[in-house]
Amino acid sequence: MLNTLRNRFEQGYRTTKYPKEKIELWKRYRGRPQIQDASPAGMARACAEACPQDAIDSEKRVIDMGRCVFCGECEDRSQGTFVAFTQDFEIAVSEKEHLITDGAIPDLAAHARQHFKKLFGRSLQLRQVSAAGCNACEADLNVLATPFFDLARFGINFVASPRHADGIVVTGPISRNMKTALLETYAAVPDPKVVIAVGSCTLTGGPFRGSPEITEGLDSLLPVDLFIPGCPPHPLTNLHALLTFFK
Numbered sequence: 162m163l164n165t166l167r168n169r170f171e172q173g174y175r176t177t178k179y180p181k182e183k184i185e186l187w188k189r190y191r192g193r194p195q196i197q198d199a200s201p202a203g204m205a206r207a208c209a210e211a212c213p214q215d216a217i218d219s220e221k222r223v224i225d226m227g228r229c230v231f232c233g234e235c236e237d238r239s240q241g242t243f244v245a246f247t248q249d250f251e252i253a254v255s256e257k258e259h260l261i262t263d264g265a266i267p268d269l270a271a272h273a274r275q276h277f278k279k280l281f282g283r284s285l286q287l288r289q290v291s292a293a294g295c296n297a298c299e300a301d302l303n304v305l306a307t308p309f310f311d312l313a314r315f316g317i318n319f320v321a322s323p324r325h326a327d328g329i330v331v332t333g334p335i336s337r338n339m340k341t342a343l344l345e346t347y348a349a350v351p352d353p354k355v356v357i358a359v360g361s362c363t364l365t366g367g368p369f370r371g372s373p374e375i376t377e378g379l380d381s382l383l384p385v386d387l388f389i390p391g392c393p394p395h396p397l398t399n400l401h402a403l404l405t406f407f408k
């Protein structure tokens with residue numbers, strides 16, 4: 162017991178002060194992509210051809226963050242002259258078309274639905290549905306319960322039963338086998354309810370795009386309120402999205 166108390170004393174208070182204070186991420190982190198205006202058209206085309214996700218439109222000079230898996234190939238190939246990834250992790254959006262960007266992303270707070278803030282601002286209970294995810298998106302949601310992020314201090318929790326939930330958080334490419342389970346879980350959540358799509362797989366099919374075994378976009382099945390891009394999205398991206406949209 163004394164050892165436990167001594168350890169707690171030595172470790173001190175570890176919970177992040179974000180969002181009250183800014184937080185710096187490790188420099189290798191790839192956040193919001195920024196297209197460089199001055200880069201030649203040939204470089205844009207070379208990046209588009211190299212992109213494994215077909216996420217770059219070289220004519221319009223935009224990246225679809227819903228498809229992007231943030232592999233960094235385009236930045237490496239252009240040596241940052243066509244696209245450079247910023248440290249900005251606040252990249253969730255409320256409309257799917259906002260995922261297609263040249264670097265500018267609409268302010269999520271301005272698109273938050275006020276009735277959700279009224280309903281869920283003090284208490285938001287979520288059921289996570291892993292619809293064939295690889296477990297990375299799930300792990301980076303799970304980590305929000307640890308002392309560093311301490312999601313519960315904001316009144317947001319993950320619950321076991323959809324009947325106790327205010328909404329669902331979906332990860333994975335929604336395989337054929339998981340589709341019924343997902344729709345039944347959604348149906349079991351009482352109205353009014355929210356739907357949050359997390360990760361490239363759920364937004365567009367991610368690395369599994371083109372497979373007949375998956376669903377290319379949760380929004381083709383359910384009304385999605387919040388789109389959180391990444392592969393997987395950083396826990397801070399998830400935290401920022403939840404706090405901005407519901408608090």
Ligand code: SF4
Nearest residue numbers: 212229230232233235
């Ligand atoms: S970082 Fe995104 S846009 Fe760039 S090559 Fe990878 S998947 Fe394509």
Ligand code: SF4
Nearest residue numbers: 295298360361362392
């Ligand atoms: S988006 Fe990426 S990390 Fe998330 S489940 Fe799909 S493959 Fe895994």
